[in-house]
Amino acid sequence: MRVGRLRSWWQRPEIRDGILDNLIWLILGIALIGFSFIPGYFTPPVLINVLLHSTFLGVLVIGETLCLLTGNFDLSVESVLAFAAMFAAMLMGTRPPTPGWGLSPVIALPAMMAVGMMIGAFNGLCVTKLKINPFIVTLATMIVFRGLTIIFTMSEAVIRFPPLYGDVASIKLGPIPLLVILTLGLYLFFHFLITRTLYGRKLFAVGGDREVSFAFGLQPDKVVVTAFALSGLLAAVAGWFLSARMDAALPGMAEGMTFDVMAAAVIGGVSLKGGKGSMVGALGGVLLLGAINAALTVALVSPYWYRIVRGMVIFVAVGLDTLKGRLR
Amino acid sequence: MADEILLELRGINKSFGAVRALVDVDFRVQSNEIVGLVGDNGAGKSTLVKIVSGVVQPDAGQIFFQDREVSIRNPDDAKALGIETLYQNLALINNLDVVANMFLGRELVSVWPLGLIRVLRSREMERQTDEILGRLQIGIGSVREKVEVLSGGQRQAIALGRAVGWGKQLVLLDEPTAALGVREGRQALELIGRLKEHGVSAVIISHNLEHVFSVADRVVVLRHGVVQGERRIRDVDSNEIVSMITGTAEIKKLEFGAPEGP
Numbered sequence: 001m002r003v004g005r006l007r008s009w010w011q012r013p014e015i016r017d018g019i020l021d022n023l024i025w026l027i028l029g030i031a032l033i034g035f036s037f038i039p040g041y042f043t044p045p046v047l048i049n050v051l052l053h054s055t056f057l058g059v060l061v062i063g064e065t066l067c068l069l070t071g072n073f074d075l076s077v078e079s080v081l082a083f084a085a086m087f088a089a090m091l092m093g094t095r096p097p098t099p100g101w102g103l104s105p106v107i108a109l110p111a112m113m114a115v116g117m118m119i120g121a122f123n124g125l126c127v128t129k130l131k132i133n134p135f136i137v138t139l140a141t142m143i144v145f146r147g148l149t150i151i152f153t154m155s156e157a158v159i160r161f162p163p164l165y166g167d168v169a170s171i172k173l174g175p176i177p178l179l180v181i182l183t184l185g186l187y188l189f190f191h192f193l194i195t196r197t198l199y200g201r202k203l204f205a206v207g208g209d210r211e212v213s214f215a216f217g218l219q220p221d222k223v224v225v226t227a228f229a230l231s232g233l234l235a236a237v238a239g240w241f242l243s244a245r246m247d248a249a250l251p252g253m254a255e256g257m258t259f260d261v262m263a264a265a266v267i268g269g270v271s272l273k274g275g276k277g278s279m280v281g282a283l284g285g286v287l288l289l290g291a292i293n294a295a296l297t298v299a300l301v302s303p304y305w306y307r308i309v310r311g312m313v314i315f316v317a318v319g320l321d322t323l324k325g326r327l328r
Numbered sequence: 329m330a331d332e333i334l335l336e337l338r339g340i341n342k343s344f345g346a347v348r349a350l351v352d353v354d355f356r357v358q359s360n361e362i363v364g365l366v367g368d369n370g371a372g373k374s375t376l377v378k379i380v381s382g383v384v385q386p387d388a389g390q391i392f393f394q395d396r397e398v399s400i401r402n403p404d405d406a407k408a409l410g411i412e413t414l415y416q417n418l419a420l421i422n423n424l425d426v427v428a429n430m431f432l433g434r435e436l437v438s439v440w441p442l443g444l445i446r447v448l449r450s451r452e453m454e455r456q457t458d459e460i461l462g463r464l465q466i467g468i469g470s471v472r473e474k475v476e477v478l479s480g481g482q483r484q485a486i487a488l489g490r491a492v493g494w495g496k497q498l499v500l501l502d503e504p505t506a507a508l509g510v511r512e513g514r515q516a517l518e519l520i521g522r523l524k525e526h527g528v529s530a531v532i533i534s535h536n537l538e539h540v541f542s543v544a545d546r547v548v549v550l551r552h553g554v555v556q557g558e559r560r561i562r563d564v565d566s567n568e569i570v571s572m573i574t575g576t577a578e579i580k581k582l583e584f585g586a587p588e589g590p
Contacts, residue, residue: 013425013473198437198446201428208423215383215415216433217403275423 020324024268024284024317031288035295044175046294051176054290055183056081056245056254058283059238060261061268062190063120063231065282067134068265069194070220070227071207071274072127075138077235078257079145080119082249085239086149088112089158089249092165105165113236119145120232124225142258150251159248169244179241186234191279203227207274263310264289267317269324288313333395334359334529335380335498340389342375342553349375351553353389357498362520362530364544364561366537368573372553373533374416377500380531381413382406394497403433410497412490414504416533419487422476426468429475430457430490460493461486464519481512488516492523499523499530505539517543537566549573 010016035041060077067074091101091108119141126137171178194200205213206220213220243249268285270277292313296306336356342349350372357363365373378384380391382400391398393409400406406413420429431453437446457471466485468478475483484507491499504520505513513536521543523530534540540547541561549556549572556572 011469013470013477017474193445196447196450198435198448201424201435201448204424205421205428205432208421212415212419212421212432215381215403215413217407218433275421 021269021278021281022284023320023324024281024288027317027320028284028288028291031291031295035291038295038299041295041298046298048175048177048180050287050290050294051180052245053293054286055177055179056238056242057257057260057264057289058183058286059186059234059241060257061264061282061286062186062279063234064261064265065268065270065277065279066190066194066203066227067231068270068272069203069207069274069277070224071210072134072224072227073138073262073272074120074123074228074231075135075258076119076123076141076145077231077238077261078254079142079149080116080232080235081239081242081254081257082251083119083145083149083239084112084116084236085243085249085253086153086158086251087115088165088240089161089243090152092162093158105162108165109240112240113233116236116239117229117233120235121225121229123232124228127228128221128224146255153249153251155251157248157250161244161247165240166244166247168241169247179245182241186237187279187283194279199223199226204275207276209275260289260310263314267313269317269321271321285317332359333357334361334393336392337376337380338390338392340376340379340391341387342372342379342384343387349553350379350386353550353553353555355548355555357529357531359529360524360527361546362524362532362544364540364547365531365533365550366535366540366547366569366573367550367556370552371550371573373550374502375553376550377413377502377531377533378415380406380498381411381415381500383415407434410495411500412492412495412498413500414487414491414502416502416506420475420483423474425474426461426471426478426486427454427457429486430460430471430493432490434494461489464489464493465515466519480507481509484508485512485516488519492519492528495523495528495530497528499528501530501532503533503535505534505536513539537569541566551575 040046060081063077064074088108088111091103091111092105093102123134123137123141126132127134168182169177169179173181194203202213202218202223205218206223210220238254242253246253264285265277265282266272266285267288268277268281268283270282270285289310292309293306296303296309334357338354340350340353340355353372353376355376365376367373375384379386380400382403382405385401391400398405398409400409421432424432427450436449436453438449439446454471461468461471466489468482468486475486478486484504488501488504491501501520505516508516517539520530520532532540532544544561546558546560547564547569548558549569551573556575559569
């Protein structure tokens with residue numbers, strides 16, 4: 001009787017899928033219980049640091065999730081982050097040896113967002129109109145824009161930003177940094193976008209089956225280009241956050257971050273094949289990576305081990321994903 | 329009224345590279361009529377259907393709908409004319425639920441101020457899906473279930489339900505019974521047969537001649553992209569249709585005609 005009730009409860013799709021798609025939060029909970037045995041882990045500074053470091057990665061993961069949902073991916077996010085930050089820094093900068101126009105952040109901020117969005121749209125157009133594999137396209141833009149970032153700055157850092165630009169990283173609401181709240185806000189907005197709006201529906205449809213979407217008039221190309229453009233835009237936002245936090249734009253900033261971005265998304269249950277995943281899950285993936293990093297740091301594990309541990313986490317996450325398919 | 333022509337294709341040609349999929353095809357559907365479109369694999373049946381549904385553009389030819397010349401450049405144009413299609417292998421999106429599939433490309437939305445964000449009216453779509461599937465007597469557990477967990481028969485029923493439920497004028501059905509068991513197949517045919525009660529016409533492609541004979545009023549045979557002939561169902565038996573499909577009728581004609589060459 002009781003088993004029967006449990007089974008009929010399990011058969012309701014919204015409950016069953018809701019649990020299976022958010023397994024990551026269960027894993028995060030278990031991980032945190034484990035980490036609580038590390039002395040000094042459960043202290044406000046450490047936890048806030050986990051959140052703060054999750055913001056830069058987290059914003060990139062939102063854009064990556066959009067691309068992954070359409071069945072594509074964007075390797076260029078780390079370079080777009082750096083290029084947009086450097087672009088804004090040069091618009092605002094005044095210090096030699098880097099050239100600068102000394103412009104106001106009121107101009108620099110929208111300009112960097114526009115640049116990020118245009119690079120993303122370019123990626124999307126190459127993928128849809130020229131039908132080039134997204135791996136090749138975004139690998140190329142990743143390399144090119146990293147190169148441009150280094151050339152433009154002659155490999156120098158640009159430091160010190162005007163208040164309006166830098167404040168975003170210094171303001172706190174109580175103990176919580178504004179960056180954390182903004183990132184959470186972005187997650188809420190994009191969660192709403194992909195679950196409740198027409199664009200979100202199209203995103204899942206195109207990622208699920210491009211041909212059927214086309215046959216039903218969904219204009220898959222437009223959906224994909226928009227996803228890439230949003231990914232570029234969000235990379236620029238992450239560039240703002242990170243450069244403001246460091247009060248500097250460095251030519252090598254965020255190098256190698258794309259791997260963490262992909263890892264967080266996949267750990268969070270976003271499928272590489274498209275059409276499956278959620279912002280809630282992706283956020284869980286971001287936080288799990290952040291929590292593990294902090295645990296390794298607090299436990300004074302050699303940084304050389306970080307990558308190995310993160311690699312193992314990806315294996316476990318993908319293994320669980322396969323298991324999930326059987327439970328349905 | 330019943331003899332009024334709903335859809336008429338004239339001189340349709342379509343090539344894919346060197347392959348001539350359709351050659352000077354004339355085809356028409358009357359209102360309140362179910363037309364069977366039969367032919368061997370690669371005869372051009374699916375291409376013909378895709379031209380009417382806007383997925384494929386013809387190289388040459390005219391399309392008339394309700395006595396007006398129309399151009400069907402994309403699936404939305406077809407939808408606007410009241411034409412719905414059940415595509416073979418292009419039916420449903422598996423990672424979406426039944427409601428999302430039912431409303432694919434015709435989602436109900438409320439536009440938020442600024443006009444940028446269009447929010448799905450999920451509850452209304454769910455209600456209408458229940459209503460349509462109920463009316464068509466298609467039973468599935470929950471319309472919030474993702475299509476990938478449903479059985480082949482249930483999926484086909486939903487795909488069929490979508491085409492039949494939305495079709496206002498003409499429903500194009502490419503192999504609607506192919507994936508179905510005997511009982512499900514019979515239910516699908518009943519559903520198709522009832523279309524005429526609602527004043528909707530249909531074109532049905534099927535390899536199963538028995539199925540075609542049970543619902544169609546008229547059969548059109550395609551062979552190598554050419555219309556081989558058409559027959560009223562009541563004037564023909566399946567043997568004749570089979571020989572038209574395989575081309576043995578033609579061979580016979582040659583044998584009885586004057587021998588070629590000296």
